[in-house]
Amino acid sequence: MSNLPTPFRSFTDDLGRVVQIPTTPRRIASLHDTVLTLSLIELGVFPVGSHGRISKEGVPFIRASKVLNGYDFDNCDIKFLGRSPIDIDKLISVKPDLIISTLWQKLPIEQLEAIAPTLILDFEKHTRGKLAEIIADATNTQSSLTILKRRFEAQIERIKEIIDTQQISVNIIQPHNGKILVFNSYFSMGEVLRDAGFKFPDAVNDIPLGDCKLFEPDELDQIEADFVFATYRTDKKHTPQYLMDEFIAIKSDFVESFAPCRQGRLLFIPREEASGNSFAALGICAATILNHVAGHPYPII
Numbered sequence: 001m002s003n004l005p006t007p008f009r010s011f012t013d014d015l016g017r018v019v020q021i022p023t024t025p026r027r028i029a030s031l032h033d034t035v036l037t038l039s040l041i042e043l044g045v046f047p048v049g050s051h052g053r054i055s056k057e058g059v060p061f062i063r064a065s066k067v068l069n070g071y072d073f074d075n076c077d078i079k080f081l082g083r084s085p086i087d088i089d090k091l092i093s094v095k096p097d098l099i100i101s102t103l104w105q106k107l108p109i110e111q112l113e114a115i116a117p118t119l120i121l122d123f124e125k126h127t128r129g130k131l132a133e134i135i136a137d138a139t140n141t142q143s144s145l146t147i148l149k150r151r152f153e154a155q156i157e158r159i160k161e162i163i164d165t166q167q168i169s170v171n172i173i174q175p176h177n178g179k180i181l182v183f184n185s186y187f188s189m190g191e192v193l194r195d196a197g198f199k200f201p202d203a204v205n206d207i208p209l210g211d212c213k214l215f216e217p218d219e220l221d222q223i224e225a226d227f228v229f230a231t232y233r234t235d236k237k238h239t240p241q242y243l244m245d246e247f248i249a250i251k252s253d254f255v256e257s258f259a260p261c262r263q264g265r266l267l268f269i270p271r272e273e274a275s276g277n278s279f280a281a282l283g284i285c286a287a288t289i290l291n292h293v294a295g296h297p298y299p300i301i
Helices: 033-042 088-093 109-113 128-139 142-162 187-195 217-223 240-250 271-275 279-294
Strands: 008-012 018-022 028-030 098-102 118-121 170-176 179-183 212-215 227-232 266-270
Touching (some): 018 118, 028 033, 033 098, 033 279, 098 109, 118 128, 142 187, 142 279, 170 187, 187 279, 212 217, 227 240, 227 271, 271 279
Parallel strands (some): 028 098
């Protein structure tokens, strides 16, 4: 093993901190599974440890990883570091040379940077594609990113070739504490829809980029669109029927009063694919949109 010192370079994170990071990091600790770990694996970088979740059966897992890239704690060398906050002792034990985290992680930055150089990314201010660019830059995997971006661009162009997207309105919703939660752009699904040129309701466009808004049950008309997608969590064993029951619990006549539901234009998609930070998720969303929207009988009534 070489005794030469590890070369470093300056990298500015989303807090404006200029951090000296390894030019070629070898032992990355990822402190957010769906935002960071998925993207790292897709770029060919397996972190030495990752934040994760714990199933009802008590089994640690990397959310959405198994369905999007086939890897999880049980079939690779990534060590489970805990939830949020992660277990600081486990983090120390994997001896990272770079820690990549998000504002969502609860451990103080000072505690992290005492272990290794630490980058903080704000996933609410970036598209999924932009996050991948930042991660690729930090890990010197731009060549892998180039191929993934080319595939995604081809998927978007195919949607535009087949669908007159500028004439169709869309939205993405989910029930939340008795109200309807809507993001300006819902992660992977939102990025595909906006990149492809679909229209969104004015009330959704008025939400600041990276932000969300809760709509009251009597405000359904503000979030209606030609096609509406709703997300549910398969990692919690939820189903489309579970999601529909939640909507009906919010508004008992939801099926009748929400036009996209009444007319068969409310479509359910697993949240892992709709929100996962990976080009695999973007591709699944692109195919879902193409299949459902292009395959729907016209005109919309």
